[in-house]
Amino acid sequence: MVDPMNHPIVSVRDLAVEFRQHTGTVRALEAVSLDLHPGRVLGIVGESGCGKSVTARAMLRILDRNGSIVAGKVTLDPGTSHEQDLTALAPEGSEIRSVRGGRIGLIFQEPMAALSMQYTVGNQLMEAIRVHRDPGKEKARERAIALLNEVGIPRPETRVDAYPFQLSGGLRQRVGIALALAAEPDVLIADEPTTALDVTTQAQILALLRRLQRDKQIALMLITHDMGVIAQMADDVAVMYLGRVIEFAPVRELFRAPRHPYTKALLRSVPDLDAKPRQRLATIGGAVPQPGARPSGCPFHPRCPDAMPGRCDTKAPAPVAPGAAGAACFLVEDAAA
Amino acid sequence: MLMYIGRRLSLALLTCVAISILTFIIIRLPPGDFVDAYIANLAASGGTVTAEQAQSMRHEYGLDRPVYIQYALWISRVVQGDFGVSMMWRRPVTEVIGDRLWLTMVVSFAALFLTWTIALPIGIYSAVRQYSIGDYIATMLGFIGLAVPNFLLALILMYFGFRYLGLSVGGLFSAEYAQAPWGWDKVWDLAKHVPLPAAVLALAGSAHQIRIMRANLLDELRKPYVITARAKGIPELRVIMKYPVRAALNPFASSIAYVFPYLVSGSIIVSLVLGLPTVGPLLLQALVAQDMFLAGTIVLLLGIMTVVGTLISDLLLMWIEPRLRLTGRS
Numbered sequence: 001m002v003d004p005m006n007h008p009i010v011s012v013r014d015l016a017v018e019f020r021q022h023t024g025t026v027r028a029l030e031a032v033s034l035d036l037h038p039g040r041v042l043g044i045v046g047e048s049g050c051g052k053s054v055t056a057r058a059m060l061r062i063l064d065r066n067g068s069i070v071a072g073k074v075t076l077d078p079g080t081s082h083e084q085d086l087t088a089l090a091p092e093g094s095e096i097r098s099v100r101g102g103r104i105g106l107i108f109q110e111p112m113a114a115l116s117m118q119y120t121v122g123n124q125l126m127e128a129i130r131v132h133r134d135p136g137k138e139k140a141r142e143r144a145i146a147l148l149n150e151v152g153i154p155r156p157e158t159r160v161d162a163y164p165f166q167l168s169g170g171l172r173q174r175v176g177i178a179l180a181l182a183a184e185p186d187v188l189i190a191d192e193p194t195t196a197l198d199v200t201t202q203a204q205i206l207a208l209l210r211r212l213q214r215d216k217q218i219a220l221m222l223i224t225h226d227m228g229v230i231a232q233m234a235d236d237v238a239v240m241y242l243g244r245v246i247e248f249a250p251v252r253e254l255f256r257a258p259r260h261p262y263t264k265a266l267l268r269s270v271p272d273l274d275a276k277p278r279q280r281l282a283t284i285g286g287a288v289p290q291p292g293a294r295p296s297g298c299p300f301h302p303r304c305p306d307a308m309p310g311r312c313d314t315k316a317p318a319p320v321a322p323g324a325a326g327a328a329c330f331l332v333e334d335a336a337a
Numbered sequence: 338m339l340m341y342i343g344r345r346l347s348l349a350l351l352t353c354v355a356i357s358i359l360t361f362i363i364i365r366l367p368p369g370d371f372v373d374a375y376i377a378n379l380a381a382s383g384g385t386v387t388a389e390q391a392q393s394m395r396h397e398y399g400l401d402r403p404v405y406i407q408y409a410l411w412i413s414r415v416v417q418g419d420f421g422v423s424m425m426w427r428r429p430v431t432e433v434i435g436d437r438l439w440l441t442m443v444v445s446f447a448a449l450f451l452t453w454t455i456a457l458p459i460g461i462y463s464a465v466r467q468y469s470i471g472d473y474i475a476t477m478l479g480f481i482g483l484a485v486p487n488f489l490l491a492l493i494l495m496y497f498g499f500r501y502l503g504l505s506v507g508g509l510f511s512a513e514y515a516q517a518p519w520g521w522d523k524v525w526d527l528a529k530h531v532p533l534p535a536a537v538l539a540l541a542g543s544a545h546q547i548r549i550m551r552a553n554l555l556d557e558l559r560k561p562y563v564i565t566a567r568a569k570g571i572p573e574l575r576v577i578m579k580y581p582v583r584a585a586l587n588p589f590a591s592s593i594a595y596v597f598p599y600l601v602s603g604s605i606i607v608s609l610v611l612g613l614p615t616v617g618p619l620l621l622q623a624l625v626a627q628d629m630f631l632a633g634t635i636v637l638l639l640g641i642m643t644v645v646g647t648l649i650s651d652l653l654l655m656w657i658e659p660r661l662r663l664t665g666r667s
Contacts, residue, residue: 062567065467092573100570113561116580117660128569163659179565 007079008035009219010059010104010187013322015072015087017051017058017243027294028054028067029243033322036187036219041210043234043251044223045266047288051243052223056189060100061091076103102132105180107209109192111172115164121148121175122160128182147178152208170201177208188213189221194229206233227270231255238320239263242289242299247327248320259327261304298329306331338655338662345651349644356640357415360633361408370400371424374627398424411633421630425623430634434616438638440509441615443527444604447535448542449596453589455543460550461582464558467551475547482544488606491537495611498533507612509534534611538604542596546589553588557581583657590654594647598639 017029029051036042044052057063059074074086076099089096100106108114116124125144129135135143141160148156151174164172173193180188190209194202210233213220222233230237230251237254239247239262247260258264268282286303289295295302301312308330317328326332372394376386386394395401399410414421420430463472495507508515514526557563558581566576605617616635623632655662 057564060568062564097570097572100568102570106565106568108561108565110561114565116562116566116584118580118583118658120659127571131569131571163663165660166663176565179569183570 007037009038009077010034010036011073011075011078011322012055012059013073013075014319015055015058015074016070017054017063017067018070019064020066020068027243029058031319032072032240032243032245033319034221034238034245035322036221038186038219039214039217040235041213041220041222041233043230043237044221044240045225045227045230045237046240047225049288050240052225052240053191054243055240056106056191056221056223059086059189060104060106061086061089061096062100098132101128101180101185102183103185104187104189105183105185107173107176107180107188107190107193110196111169111176112164112196114176115172115179117163117165120161120163121167124164125160125175125179125182128179132183144178144182147181148175150212151175151178151181152204153178169197170204173197173201173205174208177205177212181212184216185218186216187219187221189223191223192225193222195224195226202229209233227266239266242294244299244328245320246300246329248322249325253325259325259332260300260329261306261331262300263327265305341655342652345648349648352644353641356644357412357637358408360636360640361411363636365404365407365629369627370395371398371627371629372400375424378626411630415634415637420634423623423628423631425626425628425631430631433631434619434634434638437614437616437619440527440613441617444509444531444534444538444613444615447531448538448604451535451539452542452546452596455539456546457550457589459543460547461554461577463547463551464554464585465577467555472551479544479547482540485541486606487537487541487604488610490540491534491607491610494533494537509613509615534604534607534613537607537611546592549588549592550585553585554581557584587654587658590657591650593650593653594643596646598643598646602639 012032012034015029015032016027019026019028032051032055034042034044034055044055046052054063054067058067058069061069063069069087072087076084076086084095084099086096086099089099115121122141122144125147126137126140129140129143129147130137134140145156145160148159153159153171153174159167159171164175167175173196177193180190188209193209194205197205206229209220209222212218220233222229224230234251237247237249237251238245239254239260241262247254247258247263249259254263255267258267262284265282265284269284271281284303285305289299289302295313297311297313297315298304298307298317301307304312307313311330317330317333320326320328372391375394376391379386392401399407402410411421418431420434422428423430423433426433459475463475466472509527509530510523511526511530514523517523558577560581563576563581566580567573571579602617602620604613604615605621607613608615608617609621616638620632620635622628623635
């Protein structure tokens with residue numbers, strides 16, 4: 001359980017994001033509330049297009065130009081004298097830039113595309129080091145080599161002068177992690193960090209992330225669509241569907257007793273080693289609705305086996321209250337009442 | 338890397354040989370030869386040439402020998418730096434071309450430099466602020482620039498330059514310097530005359546290059562490494578300039594190869610209108626008069642310039658693109 005004495009380092013409240021498109025405005029996030037705690041891993045899980053990555057980018061204010069935060073707050077160091085609402089900062093100003101990399105580091109999905117092929121690993125690492133606290137070129141290079149060593153890259157003193165295209169996918173993702181750690185942030189957001197890697201490399205990268213997160217007491221927000229990764233890594237889990245957090249729970253509780261019909265369906269569709277031969281995998285009926293065609297009422301009702309006609313399709317259940325386990329579902333509300 | 342350079346060099350040499358053969362064929366393609374054209378010219382002004390005189394002229398210029406002998410004679414002297422005698426001017430080709438080659442290069446490089454200083458910033462702005470009012474204005478001006486013929490622009494600028502600014506327009510030199518020997522004041526006079534033709538030549542080119550830069554950069558801006566750079570906390574201008582712009586510049590390095598000969602051959606009409614002592618108008622006259630040594634030399638020079646340009650852009654690409662430098666492929 002989340003320790004109430006343990007203050008969050010980042011708290012997201014009622015965050016809503018919209019994208020302007022040719023066809024009109026699309027709401028990508030709706031009333032998203034999350035807390036990140038030092039030394040804990042928050043897993044964010046959901047199908048593609050549910051708003052996981054948009055949440056991460058909105059927190060750092062690096063949404064594409066057609067996207068904007070229309071409501072909500074992202075507070076860094078809430079409750080302290082130096083708390084900052086990141087949504088209130090100028091998007092290209094020096095305050096938000098000192099948060100990017102300096103307080104909140106970002107790790108990407110595609111290690112191939114996330115590094116520039118035009119500059120050496122050392123050049124890109126030293127830039128990330130020097131932009132926040134410039135120790136001078138010599139010291140920055142030493143630190144870059146130390147970082148590469150820390151993320152488990154063999155022969156870091158030669159690899160520092162290599163170009164990303166000379167490294168394997170696993171090594172590139174390690175460079176990506178080193179890049180995110182360069183300015184010693186206390187929050188890390190990892191956006192599908194292992195999706196593009198093979199299974200063996202995935203396990204190594206996850207172990208590395210886990211070790212670094214524990215050693216440095218980092219607040220890690222781990223975005224994935226893989227329930228296996230969640231089970232292995234997360235302390236708490238937020239399940240997202242169509243831009244909303246529809247369930248939040250500590251990881252054991254979520255796997256043992258899922259509340260939301262969507263979470264139950266997600267867990268049923270995880271392949272099971274004990275399954276009988278030729279047994280079909282469970283699937284969730286229907287497909288994620290198009291972004292423009294958001295269903296009325298509860299967004300999951302068209303695919304929900306337990307939908308209550310006349311209720312779920314007219315009114316949306318209340319969003320999950322931050323910090324406590326719960327689900328945005330009338331069934332859960334009824335059971336509690 | 339040395340292998341790569343060596344391969345490029347030998348390819349360039351082979352291409353030059355092929356160009357020289359092609360050049361020769363092109364010169365020989367139109368019916369008749371220089372003597373025919375010369376006779377027709379004389380006849381038009383009332384003179385006549387006897388069959389014997391024509392025959393001896395043909396012999397003198399080697400026009401009565403087989404085609405491959407004519408080519409061999411021509412090319413063997415070309416490699417020794419002897420480009421033959423211009424039949425129209427009755428002076429050595431090197432003398433006729435003379436300063437024109439260097440003046441052409443000066444005008445072309447000025448135009449190229451201007452093209453890039455106009456096109457790159459506007460192209461970058463258009464891509465970064467896609468669909469903004471500024472982007473629409475740049476796009477509109479770009480299309481106007483593409484649509485307006487160069488020579489018309491030259492005429493308009495000449496008119497305004499002369500009428501309202503009192504500039505001496507046309508030519509690359511003022512009257513008193515045209516025949517003068519080279520000196521600092523002649524160079525200064527040249528410098529004063531270059532901007533107008535360079536601007537005329539640069540405008541259409543810029544319109545084209547703005548579109549290229551905009552399209553290249555739009556592709557690069559969507560790539561994840563831009564977000565990585567942003568997430569590091571570096572200022573937006575540096576994010577844009579260091580990463581996507583750098584990547585979008587590669588195609589420009591390769592465009593050097595064809596920009597240069599285009600500036601020479603594409604500028605013939607502008608050079609005529611502005612009375613520029615460059616290679617373009619000379620090529621036109623030589624082709625009309627079937628002056629094969631002069632025309633051949635110019636076409637050959639243009640071809641070789643293209644090959645050298647390609648070589649330069651290959652080396653430049655290798656220098657700015659580490660993947661090419663280290664693996665030999667992009």
